Amino acid sequence: MHFEPVIGLEVHVQLKTNTKIFCRCSTKFGAAPNSQVCPVCLGLPGVLPVLNERVVEFATHLALATQCHINETSVLARKNYFYPDLPKAYQISQFEEPFCEHGAITIHVEGQAPQKIGITRIHMEEDAGKSLHAESFVAKNETLIDLNRCGTPLLEIVSEPDFRSAREACEYLVKLRQIVVYLGICDGNMEEGSLRCDANVSVRPLGEAKLGTKTELKNMNSFRAVEKAIEYEIHRQEMVLENGGKIEQQTMLWDANRNVAEAMRSKEYSHDYRYFPDPDLVPIQIARDYIEAVARRMPELPDAKRHRFQSFFGLPEYDAAVLTETPDLATYFEKVAEDVNDKKLASNWVMGHVLRALKDHNDSIHTFPVTPRYLAEILQLLETKSISTNSAKIVFDECFRTGYDPKNIVEKQKLALITDDKKIDQAIDQVLDSNARDVQDYLGGKAKVFGFLMGQVMRATQGKAHPQTVQQALRAKLDALKNEKSTEGS
Amino acid sequence: MDLTTFDYQKLEDKIKTRELSCVDVTRAYLDKIEAARSLNAFISVYKNDALKRAEQVDKKIAANKAGQLAGLVLAVKDVLVVKGGRTTCASKVLSSFISPYDATVIEKLKAQDVIFIGKTNMDEFAMGSSNESSYFGPVKNPRDMDRVPGGSSGGSAAAVAGDLCVAALGSDTGGSIRQPASFCGVVGLKPTYGRVSRFGLVAYASSLDQIGPITKSVSDAARLLTFISGHDHRDSTSANLPVDDYMSYLDQDVKGLRIGLPKEYFAAGLDPQVEKPIREHIDVLQAAGAEIIHVSLPHTEYAIAAYYIIATAEASSNLARFDGARYGVRAQGVKDLEEMYIHSRTQGFGREVKRRIMLGTYVLSSGYYDAYYRKAQKVRTLVKDDFERALSDVDCLLTPVAPTTAFRLNEKLDDPLTMYLSDVYTVSVNLAGLPGISIPCGMDVSGLPVGLQLVGKPFDEGTIIRVADFLEKSH
Numbered sequence: 001m002h003f004e005p006v007i008g009l010e011v012h013v014q015l016k017t018n019t020k021i022f023c024r025c026s027t028k029f030g031a032a033p034n035s036q037v038c039p040v041c042l043g044l045p046g047v048l049p050v051l052n053e054r055v056v057e058f059a060t061h062l063a064l065a066t067q068c069h070i071n072e073t074s075v076l077a078r079k080n081y082f083y084p085d086l087p088k089a090y091q092i093s094q095f096e097e098p099f100c101e102h103g104a105i106t107i108h109v110e111g112q113a114p115q116k117i118g119i120t121r122i123h124m125e126e127d128a129g130k131s132l133h134a135e136s137f138v139a140k141n142e143t144l145i146d147l148n149r150c151g152t153p154l155l156e157i158v159s160e161p162d163f164r165s166a167r168e169a170c171e172y173l174v175k176l177r178q179i180v181v182y183l184g185i186c187d188g189n190m191e192e193g194s195l196r197c198d199a200n201v202s203v204r205p206l207g208e209a210k211l212g213t214k215t216e217l218k219n220m221n222s223f224r225a226v227e228k229a230i231e232y233e234i235h236r237q238e239m240v241l242e243n244g245g246k247i248e249q250q251t252m253l254w255d256a257n258r259n260v261a262e263a264m265r266s267k268e269y270s271h272d273y274r275y276f277p278d279p280d281l282v283p284i285q286i287a288r289d290y291i292e293a294v295a296r297r298m299p300e301l302p303d304a305k306r307h308r309f310q311s312f313f314g315l316p317e318y319d320a321a322v323l324t325e326t327p328d329l330a331t332y333f334e335k336v337a338e339d340v341n342d343k344k345l346a347s348n349w350v351m352g353h354v355l356r357a358l359k360d361h362n363d364s365i366h367t368f369p370v371t372p373r374y375l376a377e378i379l380q381l382l383e384t385k386s387i388s389t390n391s392a393k394i395v396f397d398e399c400f401r402t403g404y405d406p407k408n409i410v411e412k413q414k415l416a417l418i419t420d421d422k423k424i425d426q427a428i429d430q431v432l433d434s435n436a437r438d439v440q441d442y443l444g445g446k447a448k449v450f451g452f453l454m455g456q457v458m459r460a461t462q463g464k465a466h467p468q469t470v471q472q473a474l475r476a477k478l479d480a481l482k483n484e485k486s487t488e489g490s
Numbered sequence: 491m492d493l494t495t496f497d498y499q500k501l502e503d504k505i506k507t508r509e510l511s512c513v514d515v516t517r518a519y520l521d522k523i524e525a526a527r528s529l530n531a532f533i534s535v536y537k538n539d540a541l542k543r544a545e546q547v548d549k550k551i552a553a554n555k556a557g558q559l560a561g562l563v564l565a566v567k568d569v570l571v572v573k574g575g576r577t578t579c580a581s582k583v584l585s586s587f588i589s590p591y592d593a594t595v596i597e598k599l600k601a602q603d604v605i606f607i608g609k610t611n612m613d614e615f616a617m618g619s620s621n622e623s624s625y626f627g628p629v630k631n632p633r634d635m636d637r638v639p640g641g642s643s644g645g646s647a648a649a650v651a652g653d654l655c656v657a658a659l660g661s662d663t664g665g666s667i668r669q670p671a672s673f674c675g676v677v678g679l680k681p682t683y684g685r686v687s688r689f690g691l692v693a694y695a696s697s698l699d700q701i702g703p704i705t706k707s708v709s710d711a712a713r714l715l716t717f718i719s720g721h722d723h724r725d726s727t728s729a730n731l732p733v734d735d736y737m738s739y740l741d742q743d744v745k746g747l748r749i750g751l752p753k754e755y756f757a758a759g760l761d762p763q764v765e766k767p768i769r770e771h772i773d774v775l776q777a778a779g780a781e782i783i784h785v786s787l788p789h790t791e792y793a794i795a796a797y798y799i800i801a802t803a804e805a806s807s808n809l810a811r812f813d814g815a816r817y818g819v820r821a822q823g824v825k826d827l828e829e830m831y832i833h834s835r836t837q838g839f840g841r842e843v844k845r846r847i848m849l850g851t852y853v854l855s856s857g858y859y860d861a862y863y864r865k866a867q868k869v870r871t872l873v874k875d876d877f878e879r880a881l882s883d884v885d886c887l888l889t890p891v892a893p894t895t896a897f898r899l900n901e902k903l904d905d906p907l908t909m910y911l912s913d914v915y916t917v918s919v920n921l922a923g924l925p926g927i928s929i930p931c932g933m934d935v936s937g938l939p940v941g942l943q944l945v946g947k948p949f950d951e952g953t954i955i956r957v958a959d960f961l962e963k964s965h
């Protein structure tokens with residue numbers, strides 16, 4: 001039997017606000033445990049939450065970027081459950097009236113037509129703290145709690161079950177990550193947990209309209225894990241069905257070390273969360289002009305930027321996609337391209353040398369020593385034929401190593417080409433004079449001799465003449481001689 | 491004359507002319523508290539702190555730098571957090587909890603040089619109408635030691651009535667300020683929802699709770715309200731509206747005021763001994779030129795059910811944090827996390843609190859939410875609409891506070907339903923979020939105080955203060 005997988009994703013995005021969602025504590029990652037807390041995020045008796053307006057702004061950004069309908073009124077609700085790292089014993093989230101709904105993200109899986117993936121809803125909520133059991137400093141039978149993360153703002157993005165393969169789900173996640181990074185609302189770091197993903201997976205016989213029973217996959221901490229876990233779960237469900245079994249609705253935890261997903265004990269997830277509107281908070285009211293004001297401040301999104309790179313810079317689709325992968329790289333490229341005439345040349349260098357150097361040295365584009373201005377200088381020298389392509393690479397490497405100005409490097413290492421045409425003319429004349437025989441051979445029809453003469457001129461200029469210029473000038477000179485000769489002969 | 495019987499109005503002159511020092515006044519109250527321990531009105535008494543503070547305030551008075559409530563000796567219901575002291579909510583689970591911060595109202599009153607004398611006893615987590623659910627034992631009614639002081643702010647009302655302080659703060663979720671004020675023969679004011687910041691008030695039912703004063707005079711209630719009101723950026727539900735000068739509503743006449751009598755509040759169930767003095771006061775108003783209008787609040791009979799569903803639903807969530815994990819009582823000798831939760835909460839909470847948590851958990855459960863919680867919210871809207879309609883035609887409403895005067899200790903303890911039903915005249919006001927004031931208006935045959943309630947339009951505490959002050963001065 002052939003099966004069709006049906007997959008939906010729930011993605012949690014940790015927002016890059018300076019302060020927490022309901023208090024003014026810092027959200028900085030990596031501080032000493034329980035140092036970024038106050039009575040409010042500790043849930044002490046008597047405290048009240050106050051919504052951080054930046055969270056609303058960030059949510060509006062994402063809603064606009066995913067073409068969601070922003071609800072005029074949305075409601076913060078309490079999700080009730082007991083856990084030691086949840087100090088109020090409820091998480092403030094949104095349930096019946098989420099912030100926005102009915103959006104879409106377009107993905108493009110290689111070899112497939114572009115696909116529109118539906119966004120069911122996006123809602124805001126607070127993160128819980130962290131329970132530490134496994135670390136070396138925690139005694140057996142003991143759990144330590146760090147509440148620094150407690151109250152960090154999150155957006156949860158729920159997709160429609162529109163994916164038919166793990167590849168598609170992964171592509172969507174990459175695209176969503178790119179969008180939130182572009183918007184500057186999340187750093188997109190999956191390993192540190194600023195981007196978290198759960199998947200709902202079911203399979204059904206191909207052609208069947210009814211959805212199969214789904215399981216929820218959790219604990220996938222990388223793009224790779226998401227793809228592998230979904231593939232694993234699809235396969236597992238297919239096997240169960242093939243053998244006449246039934247899929248149980250349950251939560252599965254992915255184990256990245258063993259590459260298996262295992263069901264959680266039913267007790268751990270069979271919650272009745274008893275959602276109800278949080279009476280401590282007023283409904284969020286979003287006015288049309290607020291949305292318009294936020295829209296005016298929106299940064300350019302990846303798709304728009306990619307199209308602009310194609311139309312404005314005349315770059316191929318592939319180049320545009322690579323250069324716009326992150327907003328920082330795109331900005332780097334744009335700064336370079338501003339001062340370079342040949343945009344494709346700029347693109348080749350950024351995609352080639354820059355990306356390679358970044359990768360090899362695990363460097364960030366922000367601290368990259370070859371600044372856009374320096375790279376533009378190098379490329380300008382290339383464009384004016386002041387240095388050769390080989391020298392350009394030498395200058396680039398040296399600039400990367402030392403951070404020196406490319407012009408200095410060219411000067412110090414004497415890499416400048418002779419750009420003075422007169423000097424080249426003189427050198428050619430000299431070579432032609434002292435190699436009269438060869439010249440005659442050439443004029444007599446031995447085309448091969450051109451290469452020899454070319455080499456002689458390059459030697460005479462100690463390789464400092466631009467070969468193309470030499471080639472053109474030499475050919476022009478020889479052609480002139482040829483003409484003379486034929487005129488004489490007639 | 492015994493200075494502890496003075497209201498702040500009277501005391502203020504003597505303090506400001508330095509006829510009395512704050513230390514004198516504070517000491518007098520501390521002595522009174524010591525002598526009246528059998529009332530069990532206090533959970534904590536700030537003996538040394540209060541005297542120290544009184545000394546400081548005396549210095550400020552001498553330097554002409556004192557705040558506007560200098561020397562007002564105030565008792566605070568133990569549901570409001572005061573930095574550095576114990577805040578127990580009259581519960582075992584918080585019996586040793588020390589708050590690291592002050593409630594907004596405490597901050598505001600500190601700035602006016604109020605002297606805090608201690609924390610008053612109450613029903614556990616403000617759940618009760620008789621002050622019998624306290625972990626620290628019941629409070630007695632100073633008017634009759636065999637009777638309850640009402641609840642849940644029973645300790646605050648008893649402390650004011652027993653002259654153990656000048657005034658007190660209470661909290662009112664379904665009548666918890668007005669009903670004990672009525673039972674003890676003092677003034678109790680519940681402001682409009684959103685008038686006073688709830689920051690630092692340990693929540694029972696967040697959408698209903700409101701902090702208010704319990705005092706010996708309407709003028710003191712007006713004065714305290716002026717200082718505790720106002721928008722607070724730490725409470726999203728506090729209203730961003732200007733605060734009236736409530737003192738300006740004192741000593742006014744009532745000529746031409748339209749006062750509504752809801753017929754549902756004068757129906758069967760109202761003790762004739764309570765009704766009689768209220769009717770007499772209605773006559774006083776009429777004689778003074780007020781117009782008495784008969785109005786109807788048709789959804790009154792559903793209010794108690796809606797109230798107990800909404801209040802317990804919110805409470806079940808609000809009280810979930812008391813789980814023994816971070817602070818408060820934690821059960822010992824448990825084998826896992828679940829046992830820690832169960833045992834800590836079983837040991838930490840009293841019977842009435844457990845009853846309400848279970849009720850609230852039930853009404854929010856999946857499959858029951860629509861039938862209970864959602865329906866109760868709809869009833870709440872209807873109740874609100876009733877009041878809006880009635881108040882569109884009149885300036886305020888006049889009603890009883892409770893169907894009876896103070897009942898005997900233990901009388902209703904085993905009959906929670908009857909106890910719940912005794913809140914009939916007060917809970918609707920909380921559901922509608924309106925301001926209400928309870929003032930003493932006479933006695934029943936056994937000499938127990940009877941209260942009269944005035945209910946105003948949203949954020950129009952001024953009018954009910956005006957009428958209450960007029961009635962108080964007509965005695």
Ligand SMILES: [Zn+2]
Binds near residue numbers: 037
């Ligand atoms: Zn905080």
